[in-house]
Amino acid sequence: xxxxxxxxxxxxxxxxxxxxxxxxxxxxxxxxxxxxxxxxxxxxxxxxxxxxxxxxxxxxxxxxxxxxxxxxxxxxxxxxxxxxxxxxxxxxxxxxxxxxxxxxxxxxxxxxxxxxxxxxxxxxxxxxxxxxxxxxxxxxxxxxxxxxxxxxxxxxxxxxxxxxxxxxxxxxxxxxxxxxxxxxxxxxxxxxxxxxxxxxxxxxxxx
Numbered sequence: 001x002x003x004x005x006x007x008x009x010x011x012x013x014x015x016x017x018x019x020x021x022x023x024x025x026x027x028x029x030x031x032x033x034x035x036x037x038x039x040x041x042x043x044x045x046x047x048x049x050x051x052x053x054x055x056x057x058x059x060x061x062x063x064x065x066x067x068x069x070x071x072x073x074x075x076x077x078x079x080x081x082x083x084x085x086x087x088x089x090x091x092x093x094x095x096x097x098x099x100x101x102x103x104x105x106x107x108x109x110x111x112x113x114x115x116x117x118x119x120x121x122x123x124x125x126x127x128x129x130x131x132x133x134x135x136x137x138x139x140x141x142x143x144x145x146x147x148x149x150x151x152x153x154x155x156x157x158x159x160x161x162x163x164x165x166x167x168x169x170x171x172x173x174x175x176x177x178x179x180x181x182x183x184x185x186x187x188x189x190x191x192x193x194x195x196x197x198x199x200x201x202x203x204x205x206x207x
Contacts, residue, residue, distance in 0.1 A: 031153070031190045034168075035160035039135035045122040047090055053190060054154040057091045057173070058133060060147020063100040067107070069149060069173040074108045074119070076179045077187060082118045084191055086156070089119040092129055094146050097121075136160050138169050149174045151183075153190060161190055 042048030049056075055077060059066040073089070081087050093101055101121040109116045124132075129146050137160075142148055150170030153161045162168055163186070171183040 030193055031161040031186055032164040033155075033159045034162050034164070035135070035137045037158055038154065038160055039132045040158055041090065041092065041122060041124075041132055044124050044128045044132075047088070047120050047122050049090075049154045049156075049158045051086060051156050052154075053084075053087050053156060053194065055089045055151055055187070056154050057089070057151040058129065058142060058146065058148045059091050059093055060143065060145035061094045061097055062145045062147065063093070063097060063104055065145075066147065067104065070104060070108060071111060072176060072179060073151065073173055074112060074114070076176070077183060078119055079112050079114050080184070081187055081191065082114065086194075087118060087191070091119070091121050092132060093121055093123050094129065095123045095125060098123060136170075140169055153183075153186060155190060156194065162186065 038049070040049055042050065055073070057069075057073070059070070070091075078089055082089075091101075098121075101123075105116055105119065105121065108114075108119070126146055130142060133140075133142050133148070136152060140148060140150060148170075149172055151173050152170050155161050162170065163182070171186075172178045
């Protein structure tokens with residue numbers, strides 16, 4: 001009898017615990033909305049936030065200085081999630097950086113061998129860049145090159161999503177730890193959130 005109890009504890013109990021927490025994640029894990037209805041980039045460019053899950057970045061006019069950030073994000077985030085439908089990277093840049101951007105994109109593709117079609121550079125005026133960045137309503141500013149080391153998650157409704165910690169201001173692309181430990185998890189959460197919503201919608205449609 002004791003043998004069966006021990007076996008139950010060793011094999012059944014961990015399974016029950018796993019199912020409990022998996023169920024909890026499915027029902028309760030959502031990435032908080034930090035700012036609603038940020039400035040839609042689609043009014044300035046062909047790309048849009050609406051109906052897309054977007055990683056948004058501002059790399060500025062000195063793209064050679066952002067190569068490390070781009071490689072980090074490409075390896076840890078883009079390469080991992082780019083095959084999900086409606087997922088995209090949008091890097092907002094000042095007009096005049098088109099050649100630099102194309103060279104950087106080629107280098108990124110050559111480094112990982114990844115399809116870069118969902119990594120989009122969008123070229124805007126300084127006023128347009130500032131308008132979008134300021135609409136995030138975070139205690140940050142673009143630098144003299146219209147750049148920021150932070151990247152952001154924008155949902156399909158055009159809302160800024162992220163952690164509701166007091167010190168959260170975005171994901172620091174300079175920090176491998178921040179991207180690995182925080183951003184990867186948060187992208188997983190928002191993708192799972194939309195998959196669940198789609199699944200529920202499809203189930204209702206079948207009925």
